Every structure is written in C-alpha cells, then in structure tokens.
Amino acid sequence: MKSYKGRGVVLHTLKYGDSSLVAYLLTDVGGRRSYMVQGVRSRSGRGSKLALFQPMFPVEFEGLESSKQQMHRFREVRAAFPLQGLPFDVRKSTMALFMAEVLYRLVRESEPNEPLFDFVWGCVGALDAMQEGVANFHLWFLAHLSRFLGFCPGNDYVPGAWFDIREGLYTPVQPAHTGVMSRECSAILRDLMACDVRLLSDIGLNRSQRVEFLNAMLVYFGYHLDAISAVQSVRILREVF
Incomplete structure (x- = not known):
C-alpha cells in the first residue's frame, strides 16, 4: 500500500457494518475522496474516532492507497486544529451541516x-471563530463558492440592477424571463461578494x-448544477435563520 499525508474536511459519512463507516472528505491531495474507517465505534467508548467525522470538521491524516481497493484508508487521522465554537453552537453546527x-x-x-x-478550509476556521454575523455566513459561503464552481457574476454591479441568472450578469433592464434575482437580492449578492468574512x-x-x-441563490445554483435540489438541510436553515 502506498502512504501519503494530507488534510481534509469531512463532508459526509455512511455507517458500514457494526463498527465502521465510510467517510467522504474534500482533501488537499486528491479532491473528494472516500475512506473506509474501521473500528470507529468502540464498545468501551474509549479511543473512538467518531467525534472526528462530523460535518465540516478539519482533519490531518496519513492515508493508504491500494490498487486492489476502491476506497482509501487511514493509517492515522487526527483533528487538524481545535474547534472552539462549531461543535457547541447550534447555529454554527447547522450551517456546517x-x-x-x-x-x-x-x-x-x-x-x-x-x-x-483553501477556501473551504478557511471557511471552517472563520465560522468557528466568528462572534457576530453568523446568521449571514451560509449566504456569504454560497456567494463565494460560485467563484470556485465557475459561475460567479461576470460583470460589475450598478445601482438598481437585476441579476440575470441565465447570463450570469447584472443588467440595468429587467430580463423578460423568470430566471432573475430581484433588485434587493441582486444588491445583497453584490454586498456579500465584496464583503470580508470578518465584517459580515x-x-x-x-x-x-x-x-x-437563499431561495434566489438555490435557483442560481440549480440553473448550473441540478444536484443542489437534493440538499435536504436547506429546510433546517430556513427554520433556524
């Protein structure tokens, strides 16, 4: 087996058997990867790795790759840095989900x-440390994520403009089709794109x-990526925020 070191952010887990799970991580070494984690639920409750694999938790690891196995494994995995707020604040944990x-x-x-x-890794630290503006963080996250997925706004905002979702452009004239953000949402998009996360x-x-x-951004993402419609935690966000 080939070993390698890396960092990752936990995206999703699936229970596998009585004491194992499959963990999906966004990693610095290989994008999205799946890992088989054995013995994650120890009967004694000691030495359990389960606490490491919560949504958006940052980890450092030594991974193992085998040509005979589809999933990677961990030789060693640990918390990358201590989280002070994310695990204990229901608002932050809801956003992390x-x-x-x-x-x-x-x-x-x-x-x-x-x-x-680097953007996702920085988001974990920023959300964990944030004291004020938490209620806007998921909106800021979506706005800036569009940069890395290839469909952020393609021109500068002008006061009173609409944002044309289909064209990805601000326009001073309201488009005839329905794929458009309201003037208010368009201004919010501009404000979030320009805002430092520490000033939310x-x-x-x-x-x-x-x-x-949020609804406008989900329409925007959905126009480019159908998979956004499968996100179930949106309902919880609407209730909490």
Missing part, C-alpha cells in the same frame, strides 16, 4: 483543487431577506 451537504452534492472531482480546498455583521439582513436571498 448545510455547507458539508452542498459540497458533498456538488463537488465530485477526484483531482486536487487547491483554490477550492455589517450586512444587516432580517430573516425574510435571508430566506428570499
């Missing part, structure tokens, strides 16, 4: 994508605005 599911559904490539990985609390949105913008 949503972000992980979006990435699991949309990112399929098994090739290294350093810019995407400066974007004052109420609950109805967040829901409307």
Whole structure:
C-alpha cells in the first residue's frame, strides 16, 4: 500500500457494518475522496474516532492507497486544529451541516483543487471563530463558492440592477424571463461578494431577506448544477435563520 499525508474536511459519512463507516472528505491531495474507517465505534467508548467525522470538521491524516481497493484508508487521522465554537453552537453546527451537504452534492472531482480546498478550509476556521454575523455566513459561503464552481457574476454591479441568472450578469433592464434575482437580492449578492468574512455583521439582513436571498441563490445554483435540489438541510436553515 502506498502512504501519503494530507488534510481534509469531512463532508459526509455512511455507517458500514457494526463498527465502521465510510467517510467522504474534500482533501488537499486528491479532491473528494472516500475512506473506509474501521473500528470507529468502540464498545468501551474509549479511543473512538467518531467525534472526528462530523460535518465540516478539519482533519490531518496519513492515508493508504491500494490498487486492489476502491476506497482509501487511514493509517492515522487526527483533528487538524481545535474547534472552539462549531461543535457547541447550534447555529454554527447547522450551517456546517448545510455547507458539508452542498459540497458533498456538488463537488465530485477526484483531482486536487487547491483554490477550492483553501477556501473551504478557511471557511471552517472563520465560522468557528466568528462572534457576530453568523446568521449571514451560509449566504456569504454560497456567494463565494460560485467563484470556485465557475459561475460567479461576470460583470460589475450598478445601482438598481437585476441579476440575470441565465447570463450570469447584472443588467440595468429587467430580463423578460423568470430566471432573475430581484433588485434587493441582486444588491445583497453584490454586498456579500465584496464583503470580508470578518465584517459580515455589517450586512444587516432580517430573516425574510435571508430566506428570499437563499431561495434566489438555490435557483442560481440549480440553473448550473441540478444536484443542489437534493440538499435536504436547506429546510433546517430556513427554520433556524
């Protein structure tokens, strides 16, 4: 077996047998990869790795690759850095669940994508440390994720513009078709794209605005990637935020 070292962010897990699971990670060394994790549920409760494999948890590992096995394995895996807020704040853990599911559904490539990985890795640390503006984080995440998936806005915003979802452009004239964001959502998209994640609390949105913008972004993503429709955690987000 060939060994290698890497970092990863947990996207999804599936129970396998009585004591094992399959973990899907976004990694720096190979894009999205699946790993067989054996003995993750120890009967004694000691030495369990289960706590490592929660949505969006960052890990460092030594992996094992075999030409005879489809899934990779871990020789060693550990938390990459201590999380201070994400596991204990229901708002942050809810967002982590949503972000992980979006990435699991949309990112399929098994090739290294350093810019995407660095963005996702940075999002984990930013969300964990955030004190104010948490309610806007998932919206900021979606807006900036569009950059790495290849369909971010292709021109500059002008006041009063609509955002044409089909063309990926801001336009001063409302398109005749229905694939368009409202003026308010278009302005929010501009604000989020321009905003430093540490200043998210400066974007004052109420609950109805967040829901409307989230719905608009799901339409936008859905126009380019059908898999977004399978994301189930959207319902929880709408209830919490």
